[in-house]
Amino acid sequence: MTVILERRKPTATSPRKTVSAAAVARGKKDGGGKLYKPRTPIYPKLAHGRWRTIKWALLVLTLAIYYAIPWLRWGRPDGAPQQAVLVDFTGRRFYFFFIQLWPQEVYFITGLLVMAAMALFLVTALFGRLWCGYACPQTVWTDLYIAVERVFEGDRNARIKLDAAPWSLGKAIRKGGKHAVWLAIALATGGAWIFYFHDAPTLWNSFWVGQAPATAYVSAGVLTMTTYLLAGTMREQVCTYMCPWPRIQGAMLDGHSLQVTYRRDRGEPRGAHKKGEDWTGRGDCVDCGQCVAVCPTGIDIRDGGQIECINCGLCVDACNEIMVRLDRPRGLIAYDTDEAVLAREAGRKPTYPLLRSRTIYYSAALALVSGLMLWGLATRSPVVFEVLRDRNPTFVRLHDGAVRNGYTLKIANHSFERRTFSISLAGLSGDTLQTPGSAPTTAALTVTVEPDQVRAVRVLVKAPPEALRAQSLPVTFALSQDQRTWRAASTFLSADVGAP
Amino acid sequence: MSERETDEPTGIETTGHEWDGIKELDNPLPRWWLIVFYASIAFAVVYWVLMPSWPLLRSYSPGILGQSDRANVMRDLADLKARRAAQSTQLARASLEQIERDPAMQSYAFAVGQSIFGDNCATCHGPGGTGSKGYANLRDDVWLWGGSLEQIQQTITHGVRSGDPQARMSQMPAFGADGILAPEKIDDLTEYVVALSHRPADRTAIQRAAPVFAQNCAVCHGPGGTGRQEVGAPNLTDSDWLYGADRGSIRDQITNAHGGVMPAWGRRFDASTVKALTVYIHANAGGQ
Numbered sequence: 038m039t040v041i042l043e044r045r046k047p048t049a050t051s052p053r054k055t056v057s058a059a060a061v062a063r064g065k066k067d068g069g070g071k072l073y074k075p076r077t078p079i080y081p082k083l084a085h086g087r088w089r090t091i092k093w094a095l096l097v098l099t100l101a102i103y104y105a106i107p108w109l110r111w112g113r114p115d116g117a118p119q120q121a122v123l124v125d126f127t128g129r130r131f132y133f134f135f136i137q138l139w140p141q142e143v144y145f146i147t148g149l150l151v152m153a154a155m156a157l158f159l160v161t162a163l164f165g166r167l168w169c170g171y172a173c174p175q176t177v178w179t180d181l182y183i184a185v186e187r188v189f190e191g192d193r194n195a196r197i198k199l200d201a202a203p204w205s206l207g208k209a210i211r212k213g214g215k216h217a218v219w220l221a222i223a224l225a226t227g228g229a230w231i232f233y234f235h236d237a238p239t240l241w242n243s244f245w246v247g248q249a250p251a252t253a254y255v256s257a258g259v260l261t262m263t264t265y266l267l268a269g270t271m272r273e274q275v276c277t278y279m280c281p282w283p284r285i286q287g288a289m290l291d292g293h294s295l296q297v298t299y300r301r302d303r304g305e306p307r308g309a310h311k312k313g314e315d316w317t318g319r320g321d322c323v324d325c326g327q328c329v330a331v332c333p334t335g336i337d338i339r340d341g342g343q344i345e346c347i348n349c350g351l352c353v354d355a356c357n358e359i360m361v362r363l364d365r366p367r368g369l370i371a372y373d374t375d376e377a378v379l380a381r382e383a384g385r386k387p388t389y390p391l392l393r394s395r396t397i398y399y400s401a402a403l404a405l406v407s408g409l410m411l412w413g414l415a416t417r418s419p420v421v422f423e424v425l426r427d428r429n430p431t432f433v434r435l436h437d438g439a440v441r442n443g444y445t446l447k448i449a450n451h452s453f454e455r456r457t458f459s460i461s462l463a464g465l466s467g468d469t470l471q472t473p474g475s476a477p478t479t480a481a482l483t484v485t486v487e488p489d490q491v492r493a494v495r496v497l498v499k500a501p502p503e504a505l506r507a508q509s510l511p512v513t514f515a516l517s518q519d520q521r522t523w524r525a526a527s528t529f530l531s532a533d534v535g536a537p
Numbered sequence: 538m539s540e541r542e543t544d545e546p547t548g549i550e551t552t553g554h555e556w557d558g559i560k561e562l563d564n565p566l567p568r569w570w571l572i573v574f575y576a577s578i579a580f581a582v583v584y585w586v587l588m589p590s591w592p593l594l595r596s597y598s599p600g601i602l603g604q605s606d607r608a609n610v611m612r613d614l615a616d617l618k619a620r621r622a623a624q625s626t627q628l629a630r631a632s633l634e635q636i637e638r639d640p641a642m643q644s645y646a647f648a649v650g651q652s653i654f655g656d657n658c659a660t661c662h663g664p665g666g667t668g669s670k671g672y673a674n675l676r677d678d679v680w681l682w683g684g685s686l687e688q689i690q691q692t693i694t695h696g697v698r699s700g701d702p703q704a705r706m707s708q709m710p711a712f713g714a715d716g717i718l719a720p721e722k723i724d725d726l727t728e729y730v731v732a733l734s735h736r737p738a739d740r741t742a743i744q745r746a747a748p749v750f751a752q753n754c755a756v757c758h759g760p761g762g763t764g765r766q767e768v769g770a771p772n773l774t775d776s777d778w779l780y781g782a783d784r785g786s787i788r789d790q791i792t793n794a795h796g797g798v799m800p801a802w803g804r805r806f807d808a809s810t811v812k813a814l815t816v817y818i819h820a821n822a823g824g825q
Binding site for chain 1: 634637638640643644647663664665666667674676677678679775777816819820821823824
């Protein structure tokens, strides 16, 4: 079986032979005098097998997660959003099921990103580019778009023929239908994104009648276009040219990382095979080109690991199908390691060590960050207490010689219950506290903070002259509720400290 | 005039211009540049029709979109007013004491007060409200015209010597400049005032000045010099004075009788803004 990827005249030296798009592009010496390498069209063939099945399942799962999450409800006290996952920019909160984060706690998001990076590093060191091949949105949506393409234009050969054919009504209908469905998927993708930032049912209703905020329409529009362009027209170019990860992952991989590998120890020397012919003295590769035909990035895996390879395993499925038909063992192309291939070539037994220095480091880093995150979340205080002292004026001298300093106490109540605190001050003697609307008192002040609110409390502290042992005195405000106390340190000034 | 010729290597005609042996090829303008150029012209024509652009004798061409920056500002201001309507109505209805005690009204009043103070009051009273010579300190507990909420509201609304019929009015005579008292009597009075504020002073001068003080000053400042807020006469037994407390400043004040002017802000701000400003100032001064 021979399939032509690019239509060109067969020459004497190269008979009709399957050549990868990457090889064709490499063969064009000067790229036609253009600044950029011309793109060679890729027509991935539908593969059947274990990895294709897993990819379909993951496609359905990841898309389902993406589309369904904004519609999950989660019970919260009155007034708080009932959406399980919500990035509420207007309310300045991030809701994730039972977790509610304030903007000041954005470091949890940072921690989550570090965790994701470490997990990605670890998985890459162990199993290669699993992310690229199965879970990356670019891969998932490209896969979906190719499936749609297949419905309208048929599989690989039919698509090559259709593209070569002159324009006709049938071709226009096929192409038009494909782009229409692509755009619909793109709109659904961009449209679903905005539900993460607004109450989904409300936004769904207002979106269609033009009542949604302008940002919703702009975001949906931009993401519709990017989805359509990235998954529909740019596809593998995103992975090869735009994404930094293929470059970075070179540092995560080593000879023991699993990658889609052509086992050249078994496959070479390759060549056509006639039925009934003897297999001795030759490799198992019959040069059928199926691995090239199914490749979504247009490479020939037999050239070895390449930056374009997203490790999706479709060539593994394609090759296994042929091997089964030829009654040869499966796994000529398989998830394997460079070291294993070298070992077999040298006649040694291949080993697959999971514990290597890099996997240990990545695991340790992942465990450390996860531990810090868990500890941070578990010990998170429901109340944050901070003191800002007035800078202008730094202090006020009163007619009786006493000195007054002004402070703003910020009390953030992160819980959904109303809290009543008492505020006291340590560090001075004979001082009085005063908050607007009440007389100075030597007793503690009482303030109430509503659920999920920050309250700024102005406190004026007055100290008699005899209490001013130094120009700058350290003081501590204590905020108490029941048995718990939160403290915040500040200073009490009675002269221009540091002034010449 | 130079001649056009054909450049041999490229086969393109030159413009005929030559500088030090360098000749310019007459290449056409890049297409993208021409497209942008013509698109700009088209854009300009569309802009003239849509937007205000051409000056006319008395006015300008308004453009069919009716764009007007002035109208936009007015609309934005009206929008702002509408957004604040609920809170400012609440403030206008509540008493000053209620505003200061209620957390929600208080925080709104502080926000408005701080902004208004910074834009209007800070010029004289300073950004921290601590004043300077001739401008009252609004942070301490010494008040010339009273430091209760109502008194502060009254002062802000009607001003001091502002020409407003209800303005705070006081007029200390310029004892020296108008020749009411001889310079040596003013010197004696200066010592007397220094002594009133519990500082060491010349005893004989104080004895000479006592009848002069009783005759000229006690009417407003009181026989003991403790001042009277109704007439804006400062308490002379402390030393927190608008025009300074050293001997030179005291003598200058008795001689020339400075008296500043504060505008009547009630003419510029609505009632709820004045209330917010009052609460802001009162709370930051510790209230009275």
